[in-house]
Amino acid sequence: xxxxxxxxxxxxxxxxxxxxxxxxxxxxxxxxxxxxxxxxxxxxxxxxxxxxxxxxxxxxxxxxxxxxxxxxxxxxxxxxxxxxxxxxxxxxxxxxxxxxxxxxxxxxxxxxxxxxxxxxxxxxxxxxxxxxxxxxxxxxxxxxxxxxxxxxxxxxxxxxxxxxxxxxxxxx
Amino acid sequence: xxxxxxxxxxxxxxxxxxxxxxxxxxxxxxxxxxxxxxxxxxxxxxxxxxxxxxxxxxxxxxxxxxxxxxxxxxxxxxxxxxxxxxxxxxxxxxxxxxxxxxxxxxxxxxxxxxxxxxxxxxxxxxxxxxxxxxxxxxxxxxxxxxxxxxxxxxxxxxxxxxxxxxxxxx
Numbered sequence: 272x273x274x275x276x277x278x279x280x281x282x283x284x285x286x287x288x289x290x291x292x293x294x295x296x297x298x299x300x301x302x303x304x305x306x307x308x309x310x311x312x313x314x315x316x317x318x319x320x321x322x323x324x325x326x327x328x329x330x331x332x333x334x335x336x337x338x339x340x341x342x343x344x345x346x347x348x349x350x351x352x353x354x355x356x357x358x359x360x361x362x363x364x365x366x367x368x369x370x371x372x373x374x375x376x377x378x379x380x381x382x383x384x385x386x387x388x389x390x391x392x393x394x395x396x397x398x399x400x401x402x403x404x405x406x407x408x409x410x411x412x413x414x415x416x417x418x419x420x421x422x423x424x425x426x427x428x429x430x431x432x433x434x435x436x437x438x439x440x441x442x443x
Numbered sequence: 444x445x446x447x448x449x450x451x452x453x454x455x456x457x458x459x460x461x462x463x464x465x466x467x468x469x470x471x472x473x474x475x476x477x478x479x480x481x482x483x484x485x486x487x488x489x490x491x492x493x494x495x496x497x498x499x500x501x502x503x504x505x506x507x508x509x510x511x512x513x514x515x516x517x518x519x520x521x522x523x524x525x526x527x528x529x530x531x532x533x534x535x536x537x538x539x540x541x542x543x544x545x546x547x548x549x550x551x552x553x554x555x556x557x558x559x560x561x562x563x564x565x566x567x568x569x570x571x572x573x574x575x576x577x578x579x580x581x582x583x584x585x586x587x588x589x590x591x592x593x594x595x596x597x598x599x600x601x602x603x604x605x606x607x608x609x610x611x612x613x
Binding site: 334424428 | 474475478479482483485486487489490491493494497502503504505506507509510511513514517532536539577597600601603604605606607608609
């Protein structure tokens with residue numbers, strides 16, 4: 272397994288991303304990972320606070336159109352994240368904190384999709400006015416999972432094996 | 444952009460004098476914790492302001508603007524969280540930020556975003572938009588405000604992410 276990870280990490284592309292020093296390699300991909308976070312978690316939090324009762328004047332049905340935007344953010348991050356993993360395969364894929372992050376993302380997306388089903392696809396008019404209690408619990412689960420996912424993601428620079436180009440810490 | 448350096452130096456010295464840097468150094472979890480919260484503040488701010496921007500740019504028709512602008516205080520709360528966590532991050536390692544061109548640009552972009560938001564409010568554009576129906580098009584001035592806002596906030600993320608990579612500090 273370690274051989275495979277080493278092979279991935281030593282691919283020309285992975286090495287370029289990690290060590291070229293170009294602003295268009297590692298820094299740009301990290302930036303895209305941040306923008307993706309903004310487009311995925313941002314609307315998710317907006318829907319979340321609305322479901323918890325903030326901004327009740329906001330009609331829920333048009334908020335369904337935030338889902339494609341969130342999926343765009345999701346795929347930006349899946350792809351940029353995949354590239355970041357390639358560049359540091361031996362260290363990031365052996366970091367337990369990465370799997371913690373992945374589990375929380377999984378739960379957050381799952382909760383987000385359940386909310387879509389319950390509120391936007393199958394919710395009757397009553398559900399759109401008074402949000403059912405189970406949906407509110409689900410919303411809290413989703414927001415907590417995003418918080419933990421973001422925290423675990425940031426802590427990858429501090430926990431487990433040190434990754435990144437020689438001489439560059441990922442601590443900022 | 445060099446005009447800011449003088450003030451940043453004074454600020455850095457003051458942080459050292461009051462012992463904040465030493466305090467932050469003493470607790471190794473403060474910096475990572477603040478970074479994580481900084482990203483959540485980002486999501487709160489960008490989630491709400493981005494929503495308003497997209498609506499004014501012509502996407503997301505069907506959303507009335509009045510309830511969206513009512514969420515602005517929540518976006519400001521996200522901004523406040525990021526001012527506090529950003530201050531802590533600066534105070535913990537001022538040498539990383541002072542004289543860093545990415546940091547200066549980040550501050551300038553935040554300033555422009557702030558002025559832009561203020562223009563939206565005091566010009567009466569915000570009030571005009573709030574009286575519109577859920578499917579109405581906003582005035583061209585409001586569209587311009589939305590484009591500037593979106594550009595600046597994505598730019599803030601860009602400069603923030605570039606902090607360790609551009610300039611001389613790291």
